[in-house]
Amino acid sequence: MAEAAITSQRRIGAGRILLVALAAIVSACSSVVPRSGPPVVQAPPPRVVAPAEPAVMPGLPTDEEHHMIALLVPLTGTNGAVGRSLANATQLALLDTGNAALRITTYDTATGPAAAAQKAIDEGARLILGPLLAEDVRAVLPVAKRAGVPVISFSNDATLAGSGAYLMGYSPAQSIARVVDYANSKGITSYGGLVAGGVYGQRASTVFLRAVEDNGGKVIGLQTYQHTPAAMAAAAARLGKSGPVGAVLVADAGVGAAAIVPVMRRTGEASARVLGVEFWNNDPSIGTRPALNGAWFASVDNTLYRQYAAKYRARFGSGPYRLSSMGYDAVLLTIRIARDWRIGRPFPEDRLRDKDGFAGIDGAFRFARDGVAERALAVQEVRGGTTVTVSPAPSGF
Numbered sequence: 001m002a003e004a005a006i007t008s009q010r011r012i013g014a015g016r017i018l019l020v021a022l023a024a025i026v027s028a029c030s031s032v033v034p035r036s037g038p039p040v041v042q043a044p045p046p047r048v049v050a051p052a053e054p055a056v057m058p059g060l061p062t063d064e065e066h067h068m069i070a071l072l073v074p075l076t077g078t079n080g081a082v083g084r085s086l087a088n089a090t091q092l093a094l095l096d097t098g099n100a101a102l103r104i105t106t107y108d109t110a111t112g113p114a115a116a117a118q119k120a121i122d123e124g125a126r127l128i129l130g131p132l133l134a135e136d137v138r139a140v141l142p143v144a145k146r147a148g149v150p151v152i153s154f155s156n157d158a159t160l161a162g163s164g165a166y167l168m169g170y171s172p173a174q175s176i177a178r179v180v181d182y183a184n185s186k187g188i189t190s191y192g193g194l195v196a197g198g199v200y201g202q203r204a205s206t207v208f209l210r211a212v213e214d215n216g217g218k219v220i221g222l223q224t225y226q227h228t229p230a231a232m233a234a235a236a237a238r239l240g241k242s243g244p245v246g247a248v249l250v251a252d253a254g255v256g257a258a259a260i261v262p263v264m265r266r267t268g269e270a271s272a273r274v275l276g277v278e279f280w281n282n283d284p285s286i287g288t289r290p291a292l293n294g295a296w297f298a299s300v301d302n303t304l305y306r307q308y309a310a311k312y313r314a315r316f317g318s319g320p321y322r323l324s325s326m327g328y329d330a331v332l333l334t335i336r337i338a339r340d341w342r343i344g345r346p347f348p349e350d351r352l353r354d355k356d357g358f359a360g361i362d363g364a365f366r367f368a369r370d371g372v373a374e375r376a377l378a379v380q381e382v383r384g385g386t387t388v389t390v391s392p393a394p395s396g397f
Contacts, residue, residue: 193251
């Protein structure tokens with residue numbers, strides 16, 4: 001947002017004004033004076049008063065009619081399109097609800113997340129929505145904490161939660177636990193895992209082992225791999241030698257999973273059910289990957305999202321990014337809390353911990369004690385070129 005400039009009026013010199021006024025008077029008195037009759041008494045010139053200079057206070061004017069909310073997202077750079085989609089979603093939420101009490105100002109984190117947060121706070125923000133990226137959240141938190149401003153981020157990095165930081169991002173831990181629980185309900189007790197290398201894969205492995213153990217099952221083999229044909233083939237072959245399993249978790253994006261599953265089928269796990277992860281739901285082409293046909297994965301429900309996407313497309317001329325719904329739901333959450341939030345006062349952070357949670361496009365959610373959003377998740381199956389819900393999300397907690 002461009003900072004508003006307040007320009008003070010220049011003081012017009014009183015002497016100059018008087019000179020102009022006197023010149024006008026002299027011009028008016030140049031007419032002929034009558035020879036007879038009472039003398040003409042010239043009226044004194046009117047008093048000229050210089051206009052008062054307006055008082056200019058430092059900073060922006062105090063807004064006493066709106067709750068000041070900052071949206072911190074990338075508007076430029078690699079993730080600019082995602083950030084703009086989130087910004088559009090927040091505006092659509094305000095339009096759909098007809099809410100006029102919230103003023104949401106967007107700041108570009110691509111130019112510096114800490115500076116963007118400081119600018120937002122200096123301009124009166126009492127709540128920060130965003131940022132999107134974990135590294136940006138890490139930079140923003142110290143600034144927000146010093147000012148006592150809560151942060152509701154769109155990241156899913158649970159290590160950032162707490163001390164005024166709340167995470168709305170879709171949690172891989174919850175997704176894996178939900179799909180394993182569903183597989184167990186279908187009689188599957190033996191599992192294998194193929195996990196892409198990196199931090200995400202490491203965390204997914206830990207969660208997977210715990211989820212299987214909690215359900216009384218057993219992980220027969222767990223292999224990691226890099227994204228090369230040779231590495232994928234080697235990992236799949238090692239898993240096949242571990243013995244047959246009922247299901248295999250493939251912790252990778254849709255394109256990576258679609259590449260390794262056929263290799264897995266050829267090297268020993270021909271009949272295992274494939275289990276996916278939460279960000280398969282962000283892949284609009286996930287249903288069209290034949291290798292994943294029959295796979296299960298847990299994610300937020302898409303029923304309301306489809307309605308939102310149609311409305312978004314009609315207003316902005318293009319489809320939204322899947323995770324933009326978090327921006328919409330963050331506004332709904334804020335509107336609900338704002339009923340008991342006096343304008344100009346600090347945001348009532350304790351209301352974020354409502355045990356009954358909140359409702360939005362992505363279904364029911366609530367913030368746990370650690371600040372991570374707990375979500376009611378559905379289990380979907382890749383089937384016939386699309387995805388089908390095989391276990392609906394709970395409506396609440």
